[in-house]
Amino acid sequence: MKKSCIAMLLAGGQGSRLYALTQNVAKPNMPFGGKYRIIDFPLSNCANSGIDTVGVLTQYRPLQLNSYIAGGQPWDLDSNDGGVFILPPYQSAGEKGSWFSGTANAIYQNIGFIEMYDPDDVLILSGDHIYKMDYSKMLREHHERDAACTIAVLQVSLEDASRFGMMNLRQDGYVEQFEEKPKHPKSDLASMGIYIFNWKKLRKYLVEDENDPASSKDFGKNIIPKMLEAGEKLWPYRFDGYWRDVGTITSLWDANMDMLSTTLINLYDPEWPIRSRPVVRPPQYVGENAEIVHSIVTEGCVIEGHVENSVLSNSAQVGKDASVLYSVLMPGAVVEDGAVVEYAIIGENTVIKSGAHVGSAPDGSEEWGVATCGPDIEISAGAVVGAGAMIYKSEEV
Amino acid sequence: MSDFHGIIFAYGSVKQLGELVNSRTAASLPFCGRYRLIDFALSSMMNAGILDVGVIMQRDYQSLLDHIGSGKDWDMGRRIGGLRLLPPFGLPEYHKGDYTGTIEALNAVSTYVREAHAKYIVLLQGNTAANIDLKAVIRQHLDTGAEITAICTEQTPDYRHHRYVADADGFARSMIFNQTGDGDGVASLEGYIISKELLIGMMDACAASNHYHFHRDAIADYLAAGGKVGVYVHRGYAKRIMSLETYFKSSMDALKPECRAELFPAERPVRTKSREDVSTYYGEKAFVRNSLVADGCIIEGEVTNSIVFSDVRIAKGAKLNNCIVMRGSEIGENVILSAVIADKYSTVAPYQTLVGSQKLPIVIPKNSNI
Numbered sequence: 001m002k003k004s005c006i007a008m009l010l011a012g013g014q015g016s017r018l019y020a021l022t023q024n025v026a027k028p029n030m031p032f033g034g035k036y037r038i039i040d041f042p043l044s045n046c047a048n049s050g051i052d053t054v055g056v057l058t059q060y061r062p063l064q065l066n067s068y069i070a071g072g073q074p075w076d077l078d079s080n081d082g083g084v085f086i087l088p089p090y091q092s093a094g095e096k097g098s099w100f101s102g103t104a105n106a107i108y109q110n111i112g113f114i115e116m117y118d119p120d121d122v123l124i125l126s127g128d129h130i131y132k133m134d135y136s137k138m139l140r141e142h143h144e145r146d147a148a149c150t151i152a153v154l155q156v157s158l159e160d161a162s163r164f165g166m167m168n169l170r171q172d173g174y175v176e177q178f179e180e181k182p183k184h185p186k187s188d189l190a191s192m193g194i195y196i197f198n199w200k201k202l203r204k205y206l207v208e209d210e211n212d213p214a215s216s217k218d219f220g221k222n223i224i225p226k227m228l229e230a231g232e233k234l235w236p237y238r239f240d241g242y243w244r245d246v247g248t249i250t251s252l253w254d255a256n257m258d259m260l261s262t263t264l265i266n267l268y269d270p271e272w273p274i275r276s277r278p279v280v281r282p283p284q285y286v287g288e289n290a291e292i293v294h295s296i297v298t299e300g301c302v303i304e305g306h307v308e309n310s311v312l313s314n315s316a317q318v319g320k321d322a323s324v325l326y327s328v329l330m331p332g333a334v335v336e337d338g339a340v341v342e343y344a345i346i347g348e349n350t351v352i353k354s355g356a357h358v359g360s361a362p363d364g365s366e367e368w369g370v371a372t373c374g375p376d377i378e379i380s381a382g383a384v385v386g387a388g389a390m391i392y393k394s395e396e397v
Numbered sequence: 398m399s400d401f402h403g404i405i406f407a408y409g410s411v412k413q414l415g416e417l418v419n420s421r422t423a424a425s426l427p428f429c430g431r432y433r434l435i436d437f438a439l440s441s442m443m444n445a446g447i448l449d450v451g452v453i454m455q456r457d458y459q460s461l462l463d464h465i466g467s468g469k470d471w472d473m474g475r476r477i478g479g480l481r482l483l484p485p486f487g488l489p490e491y492h493k494g495d496y497t498g499t500i501e502a503l504n505a506v507s508t509y510v511r512e513a514h515a516k517y518i519v520l521l522q523g524n525t526a527a528n529i530d531l532k533a534v535i536r537q538h539l540d541t542g543a544e545i546t547a548i549c550t551e552q553t554p555d556y557r558h559h560r561y562v563a564d565a566d567g568f569a570r571s572m573i574f575n576q577t578g579d580g581d582g583v584a585s586l587e588g589y590i591i592s593k594e595l596l597i598g599m600m601d602a603c604a605a606s607n608h609y610h611f612h613r614d615a616i617a618d619y620l621a622a623g624g625k626v627g628v629y630v631h632r633g634y635a636k637r638i639m640s641l642e643t644y645f646k647s648s649m650d651a652l653k654p655e656c657r658a659e660l661f662p663a664e665r666p667v668r669t670k671s672r673e674d675v676s677t678y679y680g681e682k683a684f685v686r687n688s689l690v691a692d693g694c695i696i697e698g699e700v701t702n703s704i705v706f707s708d709v710r711i712a713k714g715a716k717l718n719n720c721i722v723m724r725g726s727e728i729g730e731n732v733i734l735s736a737v738i739a740d741k742y743s744t745v746a747p748y749q750t751l752v753g754s755q756k757l758p759i760v761i762p763k764n765s766n767i
Contacts, residue, residue, distance in 0.1 A: 034676030035692065074671075260678070267675045268695070278671035280470075282661045283430030283691040283705075285652075292685055296676035299431070299692050312676070 001081040003117040005139055007051050009042055010103055011127035012059030017248045020374035020392035021347055028127030029065040031313045031330040033259040034298045036276045042125045044274045047075045049135035053082035055113055057106045074277045087113060102217030108206045124195040130255050131243040132272050138237045139196055147235035148201045149227060152194035154239055164190035165220045167236050175234035178224045189236055192243055253345055253370045256311045256328045279314050347375030358385040402515035403442040403450035407435055407461055407523035408496055413640035416760045421460040423638055424523025427723050429651045430691040430704050432669045433464050434638060437528060438521040440667045443471045445531035447519060449478035451509055453502050455485055464670050471668050483509055499611035500603045518596050520589045526647050527635035528660050534629045538590045543627030548588035550631050556639040559585045559612045561628045569626040574613055583630055633659035645758045648704050648721050652687055674707050682713055
């Protein structure tokens with residue numbers, strides 16, 4: 001079945017900087033913003049943009065992600081001709097097979113999948129970004145500008161520019177140069193890692209790049225520079241909405257806190273729903289002495305204590321006289337009576353026993369950071385977990 | 398093919414529910430912040446592995462159809478078998494009003510019952526707030542060798558009901574009809590396991606003699622003739638919602654942890670139509686106590702002892718006590734509501750006060766602007 005555009009979603013990254021949280025699950029499967037998993041954002045964007053065929057490239061710890069995506073029904077991606085497909089690395093006849101060795105190599109290894117749909121264009125997405133974006137607008141610009149590749153870009157401050165791949169433009173607005181994490185940025189347009197390629201052209205560059213032993217098989221580092229070198233037309237698609245990469249503990253925490261502000265990102269907008277696989281728990285119960293201020297709370301939660309400036313996923317529990325401040329509780333996390341959790345991320349089903357204290361408020365020092373407790377562990381009664389600590393085994397405390 | 402086939406009665410509109418059933422049946426009444434009453438019956442079937450289920454409906458069933466859909470939320474959207482919605486067909490000529498009783502409702506869909514590929518039929522009422530462990534009922538039915546097992550409760554219903562008085566062997570000795578208040582034996586929840594053959598025999602006999610009362614005619618006759626009717630006592634919370642007052646009271650019961658534990662045990666989850674919702678946001682001035690709140694709400698005001706369904710907006714300065722606010726409703730600034738049921742998508746403009754009573758809560762009808 002011929003498709004005009006299909007999406008390939010890169011979800012294989014290990015998320016090593018989130019270690020305590022991602023030791024057993026892929027980063028895209030991380031609970032986020034109360035109701036969601038990170039991958040809900042690109043998948044919902046696809047569904048809302050009318051893209052009905054999505055390949056999800058998995059590699060690192062894919063089991064939970066696979067079962068989360070399953071048939072794609074929550075995103076209406078369970079159509080008869082198209083849908084969502086999990087694409088792990090695989091072996092072909094007479095070959096040894098290999099892991100995906102880079103973002104470009106992951107797509108190269110799935111040329112066969114893409115050609116089943118014979119698309120005009122291919123949208124490349126990343127599984128660890130929080131944003132709402134209408135890809136159909138980007139696709140329209142891609143066609144209007146007759147581009148070989150269109151790259152979504154975001155205006156950033158010059159201080160931030162050294163963390164991103166930056167686009168320097170020609171007089172006519174097309175991309176002239178791509179600089180990865182420049183020390184002295186020449187522009188303020190950062191690549192968001194979202195690309196639309198003309199498929200015929202991309203295919204050619206992927207094959208060439210694969211045969212280049214010096215290449216690291218990466219879109220930003222290799223494919224884009226090679227296309228620019230060859231004189232291809234690369235167009236920057238300017239995006240001015242909310243967008244966050246959640247690759248570090250701090251950015252994951254920050255982005256969760258952003259969910260408390262509808263002016264940054266409005267998740268209540270019925271025109272652009274972010275969909276997730278439903279868990280179906282009873283409504284949240286707010287107890288006799290509970291206090292919940294400026295927070296988001298999700299189904300199945302039982303709140304008896306004090307919750308402020310926090311994000312609670314489904315089935316989290318906060319006991320009597322417990323406090324949860326400026327924190328993220330992932331599904332099933334339990335904060336027992338009298339425990340305090342502040343400036344912290346608590347993983348799925350982790351129990352903070354009564355009287356324990358996790359994290360602390362910023363003290364202005366360089367060493368301060370958000371405290372993190374990985375999933376399925378227990379912080380013992382009365383234990384103290386300091387600011388910036390990363391706990392992933394019960395014995396550590 | 399499973400030995401058990403489910404049938405849920407969802408046709409009753411229960412006039413005592415007043416405006417709440419203007420455009421829905423009692424079985425599709427929103428309940429406990431996110432559910433419809435019929436979710437309990439559907440989930441009980443699902444949790445016992447009974448996925449071939451017919452739902453008998455008669456009128457005002459649009460909201461029920463919308464809620465149940467293909468049945469996939471209860472794993473009943475199957476290629477073979479699965480959920481069947483049963484609006485009326487083949488009604489007898491004389492029939493103009495509501496189904497007079499269970500037997501008449503069954504006879505109205507008699508082809509469906511006859512064609513069920515199962516040895517036993519499991520009957521449940523769609524307007525019952527109870528998480529019945531049908532696996533346990535089935536086990537008892539098979540172990541005791543009963544021909545019929547009646548699902549009962551020790552709790553006393555606040556409406557006219559039938560009771561079973563059992564002997565020490567667990568089989569019914571006698572029945573008490575149309576009891577109000579407490580009495581001997583246990584109260585029938587009008588849920589049964591019955592062999593298909595026996596049920597069809599009862600349906601035929603009643604049709605032939607123009608009888609349509611399942612209890613007073615069919616079961617009483619069967620019992621009188623020496624039939625073995627087992628009595629299963631459901632120990633958890635159980636209320637059939639037969640009036641506005643029961644509806645209000647049962648809703649408030651869900652605020653008690655012990656009732657919630659009985660209605661929503663972890664091992665028998667209650668499934669419902671899934672929605673695209675956001676988490677609920679509690680604002681800077683929000684004050685919420687002893688309340689159940691569904692997802693997708695924005696709460697800026699005060700909510701105490703209340704049930705709030707999804708996508709509700711409660712503005713600053715609003716004070717709600719003992720209220721039920723259904724999906725999509727908007728409560729304006731500084732509104733004061735006490736013992737009020739706001740039906741779906743109703744809007745209350747700022748600075749208004751409405752005070753009902755527990756016995757007679759004020760109902761704001763669906764889609765209305767006040």
